[in-house]
Amino acid sequence: MQKALVIDPVKCTGCKQCELACSYVKEGEFNPAKSRIRVFDFHQDARFVPYTCTQCAEAWCQRACPVDAITTNEWGVKEVHDGLCVGCKVCIIACPFGTVNYNASTGKVIKCDECGGDPACVKACPTDAIIYMDVEQAGFGKMRQWAAKTDTAAQATQ
Amino acid sequence: MGWTGQVLRVNLTKGTCTPEALNKDWAGQYLGQRGLGSKYLVEETDPKVDPLSPDNKMIFATGPLTGTCASTGGRYSVITKGPLTGAIACSNSGGYWGAELKFAGWDMIILEGKADKPVYLCIIDGKAELLDASEIWGKSVWDMDAWIKSRHQDPMMHVSGIGIAGENGVLYSCIINDLHRAAGRSGVGAVMGSKNLKAIAVRGTGGVKVDDFPAFLAATSAAKEVLAGNAVTGEGLPAFGTQVLMNVINEAGALPTRNTREVQFEGAHDISAEAMAKPSGKDGKPNLLANQACFSCTIACGRISKINEEHYTVRNKPEYWHASGGLEYEAAWALGAATGVSDLDALTYANFICNEQGIDPISFGATLGAAMEMYEDGALTDKDTGGLKLNFGSAEALTQATELTGKAEGFGKELGMGSKKLCDKYGKPELSMTVKGQEFPAYDPRGIQGMGLTYATSNRGACHLRSYTVSSEILGIPEKTDPLVTDGKAGLVKAFQDATAAVDSAGLCIFTTFAWTLEDIAPQIDGALAGEWSVDRLLEIGERVWNLERQYNLQAGFTAKDDTLPKRLLKDAAKTGPAKGLVAGLDKMLPEYYAVRGWTEDGVPTNETLSRLAL
Numbered sequence: 145m146q147k148a149l150v151i152d153p154v155k156c157t158g159c160k161q162c163e164l165a166c167s168y169v170k171e172g173e174f175n176p177a178k179s180r181i182r183v184f185d186f187h188q189d190a191r192f193v194p195y196t197c198t199q200c201a202e203a204w205c206q207r208a209c210p211v212d213a214i215t216t217n218e219w220g221v222k223e224v225h226d227g228l229c230v231g232c233k234v235c236i237i238a239c240p241f242g243t244v245n246y247n248a249s250t251g252k253v254i255k256c257d258e259c260g261g262d263p264a265c266v267k268a269c270p271t272d273a274i275i276y277m278d279v280e281q282a283g284f285g286k287m288r289q290w291a292a293k294t295d296t297a298a299q300a301t302q
Numbered sequence: 303m304g305w306t307g308q309v310l311r312v313n314l315t316k317g318t319c320t321p322e323a324l325n326k327d328w329a330g331q332y333l334g335q336r337g338l339g340s341k342y343l344v345e346e347t348d349p350k351v352d353p354l355s356p357d358n359k360m361i362f363a364t365g366p367l368t369g370t371c372a373s374t375g376g377r378y379s380v381i382t383k384g385p386l387t388g389a390i391a392c393s394n395s396g397g398y399w400g401a402e403l404k405f406a407g408w409d410m411i412i413l414e415g416k417a418d419k420p421v422y423l424c425i426i427d428g429k430a431e432l433l434d435a436s437e438i439w440g441k442s443v444w445d446m447d448a449w450i451k452s453r454h455q456d457p458m459m460h461v462s463g464i465g466i467a468g469e470n471g472v473l474y475s476c477i478i479n480d481l482h483r484a485a486g487r488s489g490v491g492a493v494m495g496s497k498n499l500k501a502i503a504v505r506g507t508g509g510v511k512v513d514d515f516p517a518f519l520a521a522t523s524a525a526k527e528v529l530a531g532n533a534v535t536g537e538g539l540p541a542f543g544t545q546v547l548m549n550v551i552n553e554a555g556a557l558p559t560r561n562t563r564e565v566q567f568e569g570a571h572d573i574s575a576e577a578m579a580k581p582s583g584k585d586g587k588p589n590l591l592a593n594q595a596c597f598s599c600t601i602a603c604g605r606i607s608k609i610n611e612e613h614y615t616v617r618n619k620p621e622y623w624h625a626s627g628g629l630e631y632e633a634a635w636a637l638g639a640a641t642g643v644s645d646l647d648a649l650t651y652a653n654f655i656c657n658e659q660g661i662d663p664i665s666f667g668a669t670l671g672a673a674m675e676m677y678e679d680g681a682l683t684d685k686d687t688g689g690l691k692l693n694f695g696s697a698e699a700l701t702q703a704t705e706l707t708g709k710a711e712g713f714g715k716e717l718g719m720g721s722k723k724l725c726d727k728y729g730k731p732e733l734s735m736t737v738k739g740q741e742f743p744a745y746d747p748r749g750i751q752g753m754g755l756t757y758a759t760s761n762r763g764a765c766h767l768r769s770y771t772v773s774s775e776i777l778g779i780p781e782k783t784d785p786l787v788t789d790g791k792a793g794l795v796k797a798f799q800d801a802t803a804a805v806d807s808a809g810l811c812i813f814t815t816f817a818w819t820l821e822d823i824a825p826q827i828d829g830a831l832a833g834e835w836s837v838d839r840l841l842e843i844g845e846r847v848w849n850l851e852r853q854y855n856l857q858a859g860f861t862a863k864d865d866t867l868p869k870r871l872l873k874d875a876a877k878t879g880p881a882k883g884l885v886a887g888l889d890k891m892l893p894e895y896y897a898v899r900g901w902t903e904d905g906v907p908t909n910e911t912l913s914r915l916a917l
Contacts, residue, residue: 157540157602159595160398164371168519173509174370177405187481188624190591190606268371270530270600 146220148279149181149256149263151194155273158183158192165268169259178247180256181265181274194274196265197222197243197256205255208238220279223257226250303513304366304830305329310408310430312423314497315356315415319423319430324409329366330833331916333840334409336392337807337847339363339381342412343390344850349857353385353489354471354496356416362403362462362502363411365809369404369510369597372522372826373529374811376401376597383858384488385496386473386665386720387739387763390854393476393490394767394806395462396596396604397483402460405506417498422450422463425504435500442466442658443478450503463501464491465660470710471495472718474665474741482627482657483596488740488762489720491660518829525814525822526600532817534777539603539813540593544631545575547744547772554776554785555879556749557635558742560642560694561671562735562868565746565876569644573634577646583610589646591625601813605629607650615651615701627657632766635744636667641674641700648697652704659708661718668741669721670703672733681728688712735868737764738860747867747886748876750775752783752791754886755895758865759795761851767812769798779816786880788887792894800844807847846915849899849907853917862905865892 163179171178181196203222206214213228214235224244231251235244244255256263258276266276311320325342332338339361351357360382367375378400384391403411406427413423420439421432438446443465451457462479468491475491476484485491494500512518529535538546551557552570559567571577578590587608594604607628609616616622629637629649633656637649656663670692676682677692684691690706690713692699706714716724721741725734735742740763747754752771757764766772771794775785783794801820805812808827820837828835866872871886896903900911907917 157593157595157599159599159602160597161371161600164598167509168371168515171509172515173511175405175507175509176401177507178509187626190594190608190625192594270526271602 146279147258147261147276148199148282149196149258149266150275150277150282150285152273153191153193155271156183156192156194157271158185159270161268161270162194162265162274165264169264170254178254180254194265195243198241199258204238204240205235205244208234210234219258219261221258222255224253224255226252229253303511303832304370305409306404306407306510308408309410309412310425311412311414312430312432313415314413314417314421314432314499317417317432319432331843332847332850333366333804333807333827333843335363335365335368335377335379335807335809336381336394336803337843337850339379339410340390340392340847340850340854342410343381343383344854346412347383349383349854350859351383353383353388353493356497358383358493359412359414360490360493360497361410361412364400364404364409365807366827366830368809369401370512370518370522370809370830371598372810372830373526373600374596374598374814375809376599377809377811378403379806380477380485380490382490382493384490384762385471385492386489388858389488389738389762389860390851390858391488391490391762392806393485393487395477395479395483395485396599396811397460397480398597399460399462399479399483399504400809401597402504402506404510405508406504407506407508411502413497413499416496420498420500422501422503423499424454425502427505427507438500439469440466443660444481444658446501447481450501454503454505456505459503459505461501461503464494465658466709467659467661467707467718468492468495469500470718472661472707472710473720473723474662474669474718476660476662478657478660484657484660484662486662487664487765512830513832514829518826521825521829525818525826528822529600529814529817534779534816535601535814536817539601539816542575543593543603543605545578545605545629545634547631548574548634549576550776551745553879554749555876555881556746556785557639558735558744558746559639561640561668561675561733562746562870563675564878565749565881566879567639567642569642570639572644573629573638573646573649578605578607578629582646583608584612589650590628596811599811601811603813609650609654610647613647613651615648622651622654626654629653632743633663633667636664637700638667639744640667640671642694643697643700644695645697648701652700655704655708661708664743665720665741666704666707666717668735669717669724670700672721672725672735673717674699675733676725676728676730679730681730686713686728732869735870737867738864740764745772746876746881747871747888748884749879749881750785751788751887751891752785752794754867754871754888755791755795755891756798758867758888758892759799759895761848761855767802769795769802770812771795771798773798773816777816780819786884788890792891792898795891795895796898799848800841802844803847804840804844807843842915846917849911849915849917852907856906865905
């Protein structure tokens, strides 16, 4: 079963626990600047939006890589192999969403790999704004919200 | 670990930025942030220094947990001598700035001297430099924040600085970071302005390490569970913010109203959390749009609000139609109950202006309340106020006065002196609701007796955040005490003061203590830092910090005579509510407090106490 990180910005409070958890797991320290997931603050609209790689089925980063350093694992997750990555950054240019980034201290690119199936950001989020679930069910929560707005009883009495 | 080990010393007179090593011995004795910053201030400055002179220093200090995943671990404090009080000032702020300073590789910034022209300090990781601020001097905090991010082409920067009020020496001006988080009290913004320093902009891309990651993660995870499971930190604060208190304190008969003439406000419900959540705008949206967390905080009590676009304050000002920091309880009380105004949108607008220009809404609202009483008594005339009709309950008076004070124009200049100097000037010193020159906040000591002793003995002038006995007396945390009696309050206040001083020195938010005790906090600090960090060690540090601050104030010229309350609280009984007929029983608590502190009858720490605390 492929899983996906499903993000609900309405629940996000901007605490950045996800960035702290991600950077600890990946870098061994608390360092939001190196986090694979980032929370953006749209202050004037009262919105916080966590954002990270969605693991495209046809991944442009992977297509662009000249040394085949990005591979797809059995869960559909795109992984960067540090031993192969030459830091050319073509994948950063190719990614339409900006979720592949460069780590100047290692000379490699970094991106979300869903922590091998147990994402640290999900466990750290205090409001369940980030959940990890069956990718084929990913839209059903939102679908259900819209379904609830369909007032068939009101139509029946018209 | 927990520390970067680097302190940035900035001499504004010489224009130099010099790194130096953090004094680890002092960090062992004073922990960090409030305690450690105060130790540096005490060692480096004369307590008799003029707060607004170049000889005063100001210290921006983080705690050992700032920048970690400990819940609320993102805080910093500004420590200096306060111009509103003449006492030691330590103002604590959240948002993201403190953590960003750590990520840039700095534990603390020490600012000394005075720049010869307006500058801002720009810190990008290890590189710190003073840059020309002539284009932002005279601009609001919000415009300054946008200008700096644009100038450096970096929207991820975090900026802490002053608005027009701080530039113009409003004595209760704040330092604001992240647009609406404030190092709010005692006029620390005026000190920054006196140094010609507009802002400190920070961008950090480094990491923070702790001493023992597995132990630290176990302790912080367990502590987060405690916060999530607690009714106040897990439910009340996220849903209602600190405004959850408005109706509660009003019903307790402890909501100081119209310059503390009364203890209950008939308009309390209209300015409460419940009112903020009610649909009001033409778009059907409520005042409150969302709650916001500060860095690393799993409580998220911050309010993000919007003013109704039809409201008179903003009808022709689309620049105020966006969301920003909304009313917290203290601001809603000061701008509302203290002035008798119950127009929620007017309060929200005044709060926006306080954030935009960097003024402390507590001191401002309380000062305006005093001015309103003088105006209604005839001590202030239209000629004095420049035509402002300062009647209690007038929303127009509130919003106009806020605009004038934020820009230090007209009668706003007089309001900017604070209530003590204002009431002295117009011959009504008894109408100033202050202790050591600082306006007291949203709890009437007649209805919550412990808060009377809290205000009287607070080292930074009247303040609720130095020993929040409301927790015990109203909310029953950690155990319920009777708010109407004075028995046992001396020991209660001391216990809260010492524990709070430890929390304020850690990098954590005091709101965690609705759920946490030091038993929850000590393991987190122990995981972060080398050495053994027990509850007893933290309590000893808290008591050491308290006495260090006390010693500074005594050397600055304060005496036991300043440990008092306004006559109104001591002589005029509450007229309504549960405390009807009661005055603040300070005389019954103060001698006992001095005794439990190990101080003389004159409020001076004895030699035994000082040597026990290694002071």
